[in-house]
Amino acid sequence: MENKRILIAEDSEIEGMILERALKSAGYQVSRAADGQQALEQHLAVSKFDLLITDISMPGLSGIELIWHARERNVLPPTIVLTSNKSEEASLKSLEIGALDHLTKPYNLPLILAKVKITLGRT
Template sequence: MPTILIVDDDATIRGILFDLLSETYECNTASRAEEALQYLDVETYDAVLTDIAMPGLSGIELLTRIQDRGLATPVILISGKGGEADGRMLLGLGAFAYITKPFSLDEIEQVVERAVAQGSS
C-alpha cells in the first residue's frame, strides 16, 4: 500500500486529510516540518502533502530539504494564500502540485493519486 506523509500544524486539517487518505493509503502525520524530516530519515514515502505556513521550517523549506536529500518523493504544497503566480513559482521550485485553501476533498484525492502514480513510475 502506498504511504503518504501529511504535514500540517493545524490538527483539524491533519485529521481531515488523514481520514480522507487513510482509506486508500497508509498515512503518517506530522505537525511540523522538522518532525516530517525525522520520518523521512527512517521511511520512504510515495508522496508528501504539506502546508506551507507552519511554525519553524515552512513547507517550502521542507520541499528544499527533501530535494537536498536526493529524494524523488512528490511534494504537494497547500497554502491559504497566494494565486497563480505563487503556484507557478512553487512548481518551478520542484513541487509536484500547489493547492489553495479552501480545497475540495476530491481535489486532494485526485492530486495525491497522480503524485503516487508518478512516484511509483
C-alpha cells in the same frame, strides 16, 4: 494493490486529521507531522514515502524549506503543496523547487484525492 505511503506535513491539527482520515479511507498508509522540521527529521530522513503533502505556511521549517532540505538530502518524494495564500508567488516557488502540484485552501476532498491518485500514477 500496492499500499502507497503518504506523509502529511500540516500544522493545523484539524485539517491534518481530516486529510489523514480521507486518505486512509481511500486505502493509503498515512503518517502526519505537525511541522516541516518534524516531517524532515522524524519521517523523511528515516522512511521512504511515495508522496508528501505539505502546507506552505508552518512554524519553524516552512513547506518551501522542507521541500528544499528534503531535495538536498535526496529524500524528497513527489510533492503536493497546500497553501492558504491566494497569491501565486508561494505556489510558483514551490513548483520551482520540486513540488509537482498545489492546492489552495480551502480545498475539497474529492479534488485532493483525485490529485493524489494522479500523482501516484494510480489512474
